[in-house]
Amino acid sequence: MTFVQLIDCRTSRFDEMNRLMDMWVEQTKGKRTATHALVGKDRSDASHFVEIVEFPSYEEAMRNSNLPETDEIFQGMVALCDEMPTFTDLEVVRDEQLNCATAREWFEQAGTIEIDRMFDRVTEDYVEHDPSAEETGLRAAREEFAGWRQAFDFSFRVDDQIAQEDRVCTRWTWTARHKGDYLGIPATGENVTMTGMTWQRFRDGMICEGWWQYDRVGLMEQLGVLGE
Numbered sequence: 001m002t003f004v005q006l007i008d009c010r011t012s013r014f015d016e017m018n019r020l021m022d023m024w025v026e027q028t029k030g031k032r033t034a035t036h037a038l039v040g041k042d043r044s045d046a047s048h049f050v051e052i053v054e055f056p057s058y059e060e061a062m063r064n065s066n067l068p069e070t071d072e073i074f075q076g077m078v079a080l081c082d083e084m085p086t087f088t089d090l091e092v093v094r095d096e097q098l099n100c101a102t103a104r105e106w107f108e109q110a111g112t113i114e115i116d117r118m119f120d121r122v123t124e125d126y127v128e129h130d131p132s133a134e135e136t137g138l139r140a141a142r143e144e145f146a147g148w149r150q151a152f153d154f155s156f157r158v159d160d161q162i163a164q165e166d167r168v169c170t171r172w173t174w175t176a177r178h179k180g181d182y183l184g185i186p187a188t189g190e191n192v193t194m195t196g197m198t199w200q201r202f203r204d205g206m207i208c209e210g211w212w213q214y215d216r217v218g219l220m221e222q223l224g225v226l227g228e
Contacts, residue, residue, distance in 0.1 A: 002092040003058045007051040009077070009085035014041075014049060017080045024073040031067055033060035047082065058091070099202045100161050103168040106200075106207070107156040115146055123208040130212045141210075151182035152192075159195075171197045174214070178223060185223055192222040 011017055021037075034053050042048035055061040064070060078084065106121060119142055126138040133144050148154070154176030162169050174194040180187050196214025200207050 002095060003055045003061050004090045004092055005053045005055070005061060006088040006090065007053070007085055008088070009049055009051075010045075010047045010082040011049065011080050012047050012082065013080045017049075017077060020073055020076050020080065024069060027069040027073075028064075028067060031069070033064040058089070061089075097163050097168075098205065099166070099168050099200075100163050102202070102205065102207070103170050103200050104158050104161065107158050107170060107172055107198075110145075111149075111153070111155040115142065115149065118145065121207055123203060123206045125208065127209045128212075129210065132216060147182075151178065151180045151187075152176035153179055166203065167199055167201050169197060169199045171195075182223070185225060188223055190223060192219055194219045 021039075025032075034055055036052075036054040038052045040050050040052070042050075053061075055064065102121060106118070110118065119138070122138060122141070124138060126141060128136050128138075128141040128144070130136075130144065133140060154174055157173045157175070158170055159173055160171040172195070174196065176192050176194075178185075178188045178190045178192060194215050195218075196212065198213075199211040201209040
């Protein structure tokens with residue numbers, strides 16, 4: 001289970017503390033077990049800082065704490081603080097990345113939901129980056145999606161997801177049956193698969209931009225258009 005440690009401290013020497021943290025990051029390469037660190041400053045008290053450090057588990061956090069580099073940096077941190085920092089150990093009991101959840105639902109429903117409802121989660125100024133599409137706006141994205149639905153009965157399997165700031169990357173596997181015309185290729189009835197990745201940018205919980213990469217050549221091979 002993911003484990004989080006909150007370090008609450010007060011200091012008027014944050015720049016020095018920041019350099020100390022940079023030193024720890026450099027010295028613990030290949031050793032540290034921390035996966036994410038975030039520092040926040042209190043808007044109402046410029047000397048009050050909270051650092052949030054994430055680990056895969058409590059056991060990994062203890063391994064990290066036992067590194068000699070960690071102890072050395074901790075002693076330096078105490079010296080820079082106005083008072084002794086406090087530590088709060090938290091087992092994560094709920095971790096919900098809302099944009100990831102929206103992206104996952106978008107893909108999982110893509111083959112069955114009504115097209116209008118599919119684009120309820122997309123902004124009016126949506127921009128699409130698809131190597132096979134000439135236009136980039138919402139209307140073009142709707143038409144492109146409708147074309148795929150007319151040509152194939154399909155579903156997406158979400159294989160992996162990562163999130164960074166306002167963007168979510170989804171790695172997916174697409175499984176389909178070719179039931180209608182696709183780029184001038186009449187229905188073959190073939191069962192086909194394709195892998196790809198999509199980056200989606202979010203604004204106010206809505207998808208406002210998308211970048212698509214997928215194995216179109218492999219799909220054409222399965223449809224018998226290109227030689228194996």
